[in-house]
Amino acid sequence: MTATQHFVFALVEDFTHLALACATEPLRIANLISNKPLYRWSYASLDGLTARSSDNCQIKVHNSFCDMPDCDRLFILSGIGMQFKDHTVLLTALRRKDRLSRVCIGALCSGSWILARGGFLNGQNAAIHWEFHDSFMEEFPEVNLVRSVFVAESKYPTASGGTATADLMLHLIAQDHGRDLSISVADQMVYNAVREATAAQKVSLQSRSGVRDTNLSAAVTFMSQRLDQPLSPSMIARELGISTRQLERLFGKYLNTSPKKYYMEMRLERARNLLVQTEKSVTEVAMACGFDSAGYFSRVYRTAYGVTPTMQRSQLS
Incomplete structure (x- = not known):
């Protein structure tokens, strides 16, 4: 795969900053090591202006949920309190993308909850941060929740958050451009305990x-x-x-x-x-x-x- 891949991160208010860094840094380092524009990424939020993380950082975004551009992968990223937010606008946009384009939609950290609420994960394997396991199983019994750090071999890939997001990104880099580049990216991150999808979350x-x-x-x-x-x-x-x-x-x-x-x-x-x-x-x-x-x-x-x-x-x- 040689064409530049575009990732869009739909940032829900109070998203987890650590997961965002673990999502974008492997992509940046892959570009740096290969000296090629393998990846580019942009951000979207509800108002199309900014998104606030749970550690109170304000991120300027490129688009609103309503006008997210065509892309190769679209990941929802949320954090605490997402169960109590209104996700109607985001879910409407996701359903439209899922129906009309070839984008691969996924979720990071607690974003799996939002995908499940929209019915995307019915009958699918999915990962979410262990803190939400009990309530997730009660709320979405039709989803096959797994204890793995991430699920990649699914129509809707999911990662359980934190450094598991880096594990998923390294997995995708290996899929796209080979294992050698993925290992080089992990080495650059001083990340020598990269986990496979089957690794269970330590709870x-x-x-x-x-x-x-x-x-x-x-x-x-x-x-x-x-x-x-x-x-x-x-x-x-x-x-x-x-x-x-x-x-x-x-x-x-x-x-x-x-x-x-x-x-x-x-x-x-x-x-x-x-x-x-x-x-x-x-x-x-x-x-x-x-x-x-x-x-x-x-x-x-x-x-x-x-x-x-x-x-x-x-x-x-």
Whole structure:
């Protein structure tokens, strides 16, 4: 792909500034490294004049939601309080774009909520910042919410916000112009722990669910303290003095997953961190994360991340 791609960012009042920087900086650096105008971008807001971020910065914009130009990708970016705003103008503009042009519409941070409210995400996989998971599942049961940091292989790509936005942009750069350029951009950003779409969001249970259910918080604590010698769900339930079925219900209600799957994700996340941040052998990493066999560990890791542990490490060199 050689033609310049135009990204439009529809900025909803109180948008997250960090997510905007993580969206535009990879594009800027890709242009700089390649010495080519691979990307350009512009901003739109409700009034067509400015947009205010949640840290009270005023951004001058190029267009209003009503007159957003033709573009290749259009991302909605919002932040706190978007549930209580009137998005009629923006959703009308998005539906028109979706119907009349070939633009790829997506969302960053809490922008997925707005896409879901407009019905765009029905039947689709979608990511959103973990803070909104519980309310999102209640409000939009027809959307397949995932715990991944971003979803790229969907008609409407979404990223969960913050640095996950950079992960998505690096993924798109790799798609458009090759993995070597994407790696060079990440290196320039001093970002050496780039995550794939399948990486799960790291969630603070105390801030998200622990305050709602002490048994769930205790279960996750048990898991985190025994990553090298994992316990079965029945053993965890016994430690907590509850039934295995009750434990399953807690994980389903608050985390939209099972104890066994959540435990495996925790162990694999730790394995990935050890692979990219230490010089431990694959066998040592496997043992440190509770896998009896390096071969089994490699198969599970590849299923989760699309690469073997050895390939994961070689990507860093």
